[in-house]
Each structure stands twice: as C-alpha cells, then as structure tokens.
Amino acid sequence: MMNADDKPSTEAEVIDDRILSFFQDGVRMIGLPKSLGEIYGVLYASPKPMTMQDLINRLGISKGSASQGLKMLRTLGAVRQVDYRDDRKTYFEADVELKKLVGGFIREEIRPHLKSGQDKLARLERELDKVDDPELKAFYEERIKRLGRWSGKANLVLPLLQKFLGE
C-alpha cells in the first residue's frame, strides 16, 4: 500500500496510495485476494503501462506474487498486456472499465458455483422420489422448489447486473 521504501512524498504518491487502498477494500468485498486489488490499483492509478518489476518495486511484493496476480487479472480481463517492439519486457495497463473486473469475477467465480448448485438441485429432485413418507416428501418438495426458483433468478439477474454496471 506504500512505496517499497515506505515514504510517499509527493502529492501524486499520496493519491496513488489512496486509490490503492480503495481497491484493496474493493476486491476483498468480492472475496478476491488483497494483492489483486493492490496490483490493479497501482495500474489504475498509473498514466502509463508498467512492467512487472515496477509493480514489485512499488508494492514490495515477490516476483511470484506479481506474476500470479497479473495472470489472474488477465483472466478476469481487468488488465491488458502491452508489448512494445524493441523492448523485451511486457508492460501492463489496467482496463479502466470496472465492469471488466466485476464481469470477470462473475464469469470466473460466481457462474461455476451457480452451475454446480443447479446440478446439486437436479440430483436432489431425483432423490426425492425415494422418500416414502408423503408428508415429509411434500415438505422437501416445497423447499427444494424454492431453491430452484432462487437459483433461476440468480441466473437471470447476473447478465442484467453486468449490463447495468457496464459503462
């Protein structure tokens, strides 16, 4: 959250730190590791693309962390890779549209869970037949149906959400 040397001096650095901290909290809200927020935050606050080494220096994190964090951010679609010919290093810049970050999160983290939940429900409905006691069966039937309705709604609302958040 600070420079590696721990003293933000210029106003710009203060602002960088605040943006950083904004994203630190932001990603934790959706259950992503803090370091992702830090990396994204640094890139978001930077007028020009940065190398992995820049991030390591800025945040005082290890090469492994930086590499893994950037990888994740790329699969989320929140960070782009920039290549300049005649420079071997690859640079990174934030995709400033937060919908990428949120959308990627929904796609990579939420959807699979939702899917597995729906599979579980399908299996449950099949098990239901084996329950003999009719009263108990009716009870389960109602509760399971309720879960199914909710699951369907969640499925429906996610695309709307993404559309709405898109800028």
Add this chain to the structure above:
Amino acid sequence: MMNADDKPSTEAEVIDDRILSFFQDGVRMIGLPKSLGEIYGVLYASPKPMTMQDLINRLGISKGSASQGLKMLRTLGAVRQVDYRDDRKTYFEADVELKKLVGGFIREEIRPHLKSGQDKLARLERELDKVDDPELKAFYEERIKRLGRWSGKANLVLPLLQKFLGE
C-alpha cells in the same frame, strides 16, 4: 455435512446432506464461513425448529461455533428464534425466504464497505486540488470520476437487486 456419527442412513438424511452441501457452497460464494451455511442448511431442511444442541449433534460442531453461527444468522435475519413456554430451551428455524440471507448479507457486509469506499473517494477529491501538474491532475480527475460513477451505480443497483430477488 454428515451426521455427527458419519453414516447417513435414511433417504431423508441423504436429502438433508445434499441440502446442507448446497448451502455450504452457497455461503462460500458470498464469502461467509462454511459453518454458517451448514447451520442454515440443517435448519432449512428441517420441518421443525431445532435447538442449539440438535445442531451440535447433527453437525458435530462445538457449542461456541453453534452459538456464534446462530448469532450471525440472526443478525442477517436468516434464522428466527422460537420460544415455547414451558420449555427453557430456545429453538431456531430458518427463514425460508433466501432474500433474508442475501439481504442481510448486503446490509451487513456490502453496504459498509461501499460507504467506506465513498468516503475514501470524497477525501481523494479534496486531495486532488493539491496536485500541481495540470496534465497529471486531469488524468487523476478522470480516473477518480470514473470510480465515483461506478460507486454510485453500485449504490443504486443494490436495492433493485434485493427487490428482484425477493419472492
């Protein structure tokens, strides 16, 4: 996820276990501890209210966990307390409307973060004046404004989301 003695025998117990596992995953999706999902799951799958001791037996968890889990679920509004006169024990039942669980989560976990994010942005805007370089200032201005827009949208969308999920 099983009986404390680890052998689900009747069909009903199999179904209970599946519902349980459904919620185990469900709560982790929104970053709540697994035990909350387990407790809620057991109550959701039970035709009648249960005591804390019932939960301890069923899930093989400690008294402390059960107490804390129920406390949390009550503050989320996902679980109700039921008192019978002439029984000293307090019983618990799930509020089957999942919007309670989700709504409580939004109220207790999301909103405060969102609020603190907005405070951070407000502070940021004030800092901005102190940046001298006009080009850099314009850059930060744009990025911060973008964050503000998104933050506002999130604020707007949460009530809609809750309304939509409400059954």
Add this chain to the structure above:
DNA sequence: CTTAAGGTTCAATTATTATTGAACACAGCC
C-alpha cells in the same frame, strides 16, 4: 555455447480466518 534478463510454477512458509473449549453468566430446581 554460455550468460543473463524476463517470466512462470509450485512446494514451503506465513498470514488470515474460523473453530474450539474453558471460563463465565443466568435461571430454575432441590
């Protein structure tokens, strides 16, 4: 061919979170 810089991977370590269990409080009973 050898060296070095940029990057990735993954087992080991560290930090964070959740769970336990022992101490405590309260209420009713003997």
Add this chain to the structure above:
DNA sequence: GGCTGTGTTCAATAATAATTGAACCTTAAG
C-alpha cells in the same frame, strides 16, 4: 446455599488461503 442445564464470550488452536522464493523455462545477446 449448591447444582444442573442453556447459552455466551473470547483467548488459544486449528484450518485455510495467500505469499514467498527457489527451481525452472525461454529468448536474446555476447
């Protein structure tokens, strides 16, 4: 009073997740 059942709290411990760092892969330069 002392004893028992129900429930809470919180420091200690266990479980989980994130981070590191060493080994490794590529590519380009000397």
